[in-house]
Amino acid sequence: MASKLPTPSSRLRPPTRLQLPAVGVSGPKRRASDEGDSNPSPSKRTRSSLKDLGSSLSQGSENSKVSIMGPPTTVLRRPAVPAARNKMRRSVSMASLAVGSNTRNPPGAGFGSTLSRSNSKLSGSNISLTGRPSSTTTRAPVAASTRRPGTNITSRVNNAARPPAASKAPATETAQLPAGRSKRPAWDTKGRLQDMEETVRLLTAERQDNQDKLAKFESKLSELHHEKQSLNSHLTVTSSASLEKQAQLDKLQAQLLELEQSGEAKCRSLERSIRRLEEDLAARERDNKNLSADLDIKIDEINALKRTLSECTSAQALVTAQLAAATAQVAERGAEVVSLRAALSDAQSEISALRRDLLQGEAFRKKLHNQVQELKVRADSSSMSGLRSHASGAVEFAYDRVFGPKHTQADVFEEVSQLVQSTLDGYNVCVFAYGQTGSGKTYTMEGGSGSDAGIIPRTVDHIFTEMTRLAEQGWEYKMEVSILEIYNEALRDLLASPADVKNLSYEIKLTDARSAHTHVTNLRLVSVSSPEEIYELLQLAQSHRAVAATNMNARSSRSHSVFRLALSGTQASSATTVQGSLSLVDLAGSERLKESGSQGARLTETQNINRSLSNLGNVIMAIAQKQSHVPYRNSKLTHLLQASLGGNSKTLMLVNVSPLDACINETLNSLRFAAKVNACHIGTASKMAKKV
Numbered sequence: 001m002a003s004k005l006p007t008p009s010s011r012l013r014p015p016t017r018l019q020l021p022a023v024g025v026s027g028p029k030r031r032a033s034d035e036g037d038s039n040p041s042p043s044k045r046t047r048s049s050l051k052d053l054g055s056s057l058s059q060g061s062e063n064s065k066v067s068i069m070g071p072p073t074t075v076l077r078r079p080a081v082p083a084a085r086n087k088m089r090r091s092v093s094m095a096s097l098a099v100g101s102n103t104r105n106p107p108g109a110g111f112g113s114t115l116s117r118s119n120s121k122l123s124g125s126n127i128s129l130t131g132r133p134s135s136t137t138t139r140a141p142v143a144a145s146t147r148r149p150g151t152n153i154t155s156r157v158n159n160a161a162r163p164p165a166a167s168k169a170p171a172t173e174t175a176q177l178p179a180g181r182s183k184r185p186a187w188d189t190k191g192r193l194q195d196m197e198e199t200v201r202l203l204t205a206e207r208q209d210n211q212d213k214l215a216k217f218e219s220k221l222s223e224l225h226h227e228k229q230s231l232n233s234h235l236t237v238t239s240s241a242s243l244e245k246q247a248q249l250d251k252l253q254a255q256l257l258e259l260e261q262s263g264e265a266k267c268r269s270l271e272r273s274i275r276r277l278e279e280d281l282a283a284r285e286r287d288n289k290n291l292s293a294d295l296d297i298k299i300d301e302i303n304a305l306k307r308t309l310s311e312c313t314s315a316q317a318l319v320t321a322q323l324a325a326a327t328a329q330v331a332e333r334g335a336e337v338v339s340l341r342a343a344l345s346d347a348q349s350e351i352s353a354l355r356r357d358l359l360q361g362e363a364f365r366k367k368l369h370n371q372v373q374e375l376k377v378r379a380d381s382s383s384m385s386g387l388r389s390h391a392s393g394a395v396e397f398a399y400d401r402v403f404g405p406k407h408t409q410a411d412v413f414e415e416v417s418q419l420v421q422s423t424l425d426g427y428n429v430c431v432f433a434y435g436q437t438g439s440g441k442t443y444t445m446e447g448g449s450g451s452d453a454g455i456i457p458r459t460v461d462h463i464f465t466e467m468t469r470l471a472e473q474g475w476e477y478k479m480e481v482s483i484l485e486i487y488n489e490a491l492r493d494l495l496a497s498p499a500d501v502k503n504l505s506y507e508i509k510l511t512d513a514r515s516a517h518t519h520v521t522n523l524r525l526v527s528v529s530s531p532e533e534i535y536e537l538l539q540l541a542q543s544h545r546a547v548a549a550t551n552m553n554a555r556s557s558r559s560h561s562v563f564r565l566a567l568s569g570t571q572a573s574s575a576t577t578v579q580g581s582l583s584l585v586d587l588a589g590s591e592r593l594k595e596s597g598s599q600g601a602r603l604t605e606t607q608n609i610n611r612s613l614s615n616l617g618n619v620i621m622a623i624a625q626k627q628s629h630v631p632y633r634n635s636k637l638t639h640l641l642q643a644s645l646g647g648n649s650k651t652l653m654l655v656n657v658s659p660l661d662a663c664i665n666e667t668l669n670s671l672r673f674a675a676k677v678n679a680c681h682i683g684t685a686s687k688m689a690k691k692v
Ligand SMILES: Nc1ncnc2c1ncn2[C@@H]1O[C@H](COP(=O)(O)OP(=O)(O)OP(=O)(O)O)[C@@H](O)[C@H]1O
Pocket: 435, 436, 437, 438, 439, 440, 441, 442, 443, 444, 553, 555, 556, 557, 558, 587, 588, 589, 590, 656
């Protein structure tokens, strides 16, 4: 668009000046006869000028458009310049037309004044008549015969530069003749003047036409100028809009960049998701493959099941028939069931009656059991009133039961088990093991493993077996275990670690006025519900028990140990509770100081042991003789066993004697002690039972 507009430079270019030389008034065009007229008349000069001008214009009009600005009258009014006339030569050149300013020509030197626009804008060919000083005033005019119509001025100028021709034509002959018209003779001034006027008229018309074109061009130029201004304002608006658009574009580009970045992140995330999905798809395809294989297997199985179902259907028909037969049998059996139910009801009534009889029988058994034991004690007491000495020197003792070397641990426990049973019935029971050191007291009470198990483990098993049997009759029992020892007349809790009982003191207290129970302060009582728990406690107590080596027994127990089991039973159906206890006492071994060879600490232990055993004998004698004062508190042992010795208790003493002849003296002492105890009737134990 800009290319269609006139550039400012072209628009502002100075107007082209069309300078017409003083055509027809220059000297060379005049004949010698005219040159002598130094002061020609105005009419004569005018005719001469018009003659030259017409000649010039006629030459140029044949091949060029000639634009002449200014009326021809201006030329006629213009005064001749004689001084310059001979120095100027007419020069009309297409190539050297002065288009634009011609500084070589002084202002006003040419014909016409100025033109506001360049002729180059008016037509394709430009013609300016430019006068310039002639190089010489003596140059002969170009012969008219050498000029040819249409020959450009340059050629004529060049011709003028050549040496003058021999035949010189008069100046008037240089005027251009109208086309088709014969050359007027020189004397036909009037005709030539008419030709010139004709030429002037044509040029005037052409000039008018050019002026019209110029006016149109200026109008067009004005329109273009306005259009340019409009376009400039539009350009301004467009520029501001463009800036806004650019700002929006920058903003959009920033948003686009963010979108691209977020898009890339999303793309990466999507790519990761796609990879995961592809992996998942592959896994699912594998699963599908496996499922397809499983499906095939299942289809085979279904087919097999269908075959089986078909077989079953056939079998069902058979079974249906059998069922019908069986239904008939069931109906028959139904009648039998009715009669059997009646019989069952009778049987249940009978069982209830038998159970009641059983409970009554159990109670009666317990009563008889207790009476048997009491009668046995009385009979034994009467029979053991004295020992007999034979003439042979043999001494005879009689006891409830004597176990020889061939008897087993089971035989010993069978005798003891009846007392253990009394514990479950609500009695206090105490079993002593008395004897010389190394005579087998600990073996009898604890024993070994398996068939060598002693009274304590067998008692535990027996009690739990009986508890299970009595549970069928509705009895529920709770048990607590405590194990202690009396070492050097001091009580020690064998179920507590020495560190825990460092600052604890143990005191023996009676729990009631009847001295039915004794209680040791700070003693640990452990609730048990299984034999295994009791075995663990026995091992713990064994690890805490004081054992020292002596000459008589490599593992001699140097203390009295007391295993105590407290039982509490409840029978909800009879609303009865019973409380019993079982004390199994492994006494320290008696020994003569002279034979044991004890010294130092061992000697102190032996003295304490013998003193406590001696006091035990004294207590039993006091009880037997029904003395008012029984010295229970002379030793910890008798004080602890006060309830078992003189209270409400069933007490059994086991005496262990050695078969060795070397131990005969200790054996006799032990047998005498046992005979003394056996002769002692400490009273009748009562059952610790009550209704709740
Ligand atoms: N009836 C028996 N059958 C087999 N071995 C026995 C029997 N009686 C005791 N013994 C063994 O004799 C040894 C001494 O027995 P035990 O330790 O029981 O004597 P003790 O009277 O407890 O001695 P102490 O009074 O010094 O503790 C042990 O090795 C024990 O196994």
